[in-house]
Amino acid sequence: MAEGLAERSRRVAEALEGVGARGAVRELPASTRTAAEAAAALGCEVGAIANSLVFMADERPLLVMTSGRHRVDPALLAERLGRQRVRRATAEEVRAATGQAIGGVAPLGHPAPVETVVDTALEDYPRLWAAGGTPNTVFPTDFAELVRITGGTPVAVN
Secondary structure, eight states: OOTTSOHHHHHHHHHHHHTTOSOOOEEOSSOOSSHHHHHHHHTSOGGGEEEEEEEEETTEEEEEEEETTSOOOHHHHHHHHTOSOEEEOOHHHHHHHHSSOTTOOOSSOOSSOOEEEEEGGGGGOSSEEEEOSSTTEEEEEOHHHHHHHHTOEEEOOO
């Protein structure tokens, strides 16, 4: 399943297999660094792209799986999670928390568990696509599976 993939994507593929996910990591010829690029490469709506965005919630990493169709409101997210402050993580904080670079952060396969929230807007799509550990790898999933495999909390993020 993970043969021929970059090391980061192999880790994601192994993590998916370990949690019994149905989809497999696949490499695309074009970049999927942004939701728009991923949607174009996959031929789907931008909202069906499950963006993996890392924030710092009270200075602890928080992975937000959000629909590609909108932006996360950090102040609203802080309020809904009962946190003092939520801010975008720096590139260094993203890599430290996930072992992956911005543009390819997968929802799992990190060095240690990262608290995760899953945008309830993703429920609108029967098939979702999430990053597979690099800017040109993805895997298919759905809302229920994404919540299950991440141990995430469903939250409206905007």
